[in-house]
Amino acid sequence: VAVMVMVCFATFDWHSIAPKTLKRMPAGEITVMVITVVCVVATDNLAIGVVVGSVTAMVIFAKRVAHLANVTAVSDPDGSTVVYSVTGEMFFASSNDLAGQFNYATDPDKVVIDLTAAHIWDASSVAALDAIETKYAQRGKSVEIIGLNKPSAQIHQKLSGELTGSH
DSSP: OHHHHHHHHHHSOGGGGSHHHHHHSOHHHHHHHHHHHHHHHHHTOHHHHHHHHHHHHHHHHHHHHTTOOEEEEEEOTTSSEEEEEEEEEESHHHHHHHGGGSOTTTSOSEEEEEEEEEEEOSHHHHHHHHHHHHHHHHTTOEEEEEOOOHHHHHHHHHHTTTOOOOO
8 A cells, every 4th residue: 555655646746736737727627637536535446536537528628629610601792602611520519509500591592511621520410411401401492512521421421311300
């Protein structure tokens, strides 16, 4: 036990809990550190603390990057087409807000979604794109998706139209 205590004492980064350091750290990292320590102390089990800390870190990361997919719209000068450029990573967290960034009622009859600067990571992103296409189709408008990189095109082709439910 004494050897383990000395190993823990020697390997702990004492600088990380200094007030000066804590003031500069992001709140998410402090939260992960506190939750991990509390779980270890409460359960007397390091493995549980590490698992709970890792899950907390994943949730905080997903929340942080949820809004990294940005959408900008540019209309053609004649007003017959609008091009939405999507940039960023599209996955379960960011795709939730995607469908709300389009002007379904006021857009012209032809809509182009340019994903040249985006990447599709999972099925929820494909479902969000399907929901967008469905909302436009209900208004008699056509949607063309362009600019998919090869991995994104493969997942989109494989799953598009196969997923139930919409955003």
